[in-house]
Amino acid sequence: MQATQTINSTIAKVLNASPKLIPHNSLKIGTDKEHSKWTYVLFIDIMVLCDDGCLLDTCLFAISKLLSNESKPLKIPDMTHDKLRDELCRTGLDREIMIDTSSLPISVTFSVFSIENSGKSVLFLDPSNRELKLSDDNTLTIVGTCSRFISVEQHGSRLPENLKQEAMFLSEKHFKELSKYIK
Numbered sequence: 001m002q003a004t005q006t007i008n009s010t011i012a013k014v015l016n017a018s019p020k021l022i023p024h025n026s027l028k029i030g031t032d033k034e035h036s037k038w039t040y041v042l043f044i045d046i047m048v049l050c051d052d053g054c055l056l057d058t059c060l061f062a063i064s065k066l067l068s069n070e071s072k073p074l075k076i077p078d079m080t081h082d083k084l085r086d087e088l089c090r091t092g093l094d095r096e097i098m099i100d101t102s103s104l105p106i107s108v109t110f111s112v113f114s115i116e117n118s119g120k121s122v123l124f125l126d127p128s129n130r131e132l133k134l135s136d137d138n139t140l141t142i143v144g145t146c147s148r149f150i151s152v153e154q155h156g157s158r159l160p161e162n163l164k165q166e167a168m169f170l171s172e173k174h175f176k177e178l179s180k181y182i183k
């Protein structure tokens with residue numbers, strides 16, 4: 001339960017940190033002339049069948065793949081607000097919203113294993129829950145897009161600077177590779 005809440009919170013933060021993803025006011029319901037109190041809301045339900053890797057990375061990739069819509073605009077039913085009855089009504093038309101695919105978020109998580117009595121550490125990509133326990137929940141998560149980093153979060157003990165640099169380099173390559181599949 002705690003892990004699910006943490007992932008939900010992290011995904012919300014990442015999507016809120018991507019202001020160019022959906023054009024400003026494109027989800028507003030009503031005409032451009034009127035001040036609207038209604039908006040479309042995007043609900044994302046993800047069902048995990050097998051937790052054999054980093055759940056955050058998988059969820060962000062799935063969301064990005066869904067929103068990319070093969071580089072076609074997303075179609076949503078057009079709605080109007082009937083002021084007399086104070087209700088929303090479908091117009092029968094569709095509204096198209098372009099998603100900025102270069103702003104779609106993806107992440108990569110590394111598990112950090114410390115080699116006993118040597119002072120060295122090793123990075124493992126996409127750790128499963130079992131691997132996370134073996135690394136004492138020592139992780140490094142990098143969130144970004146195909147063109148920029150959004151955040152770098154480390155949990156656990158301090159990571160040597162050379163491993164952080166290696167992780168950033170690998171993440172950049174990984175993001176560019178993944179972005180081929182979400183456009």
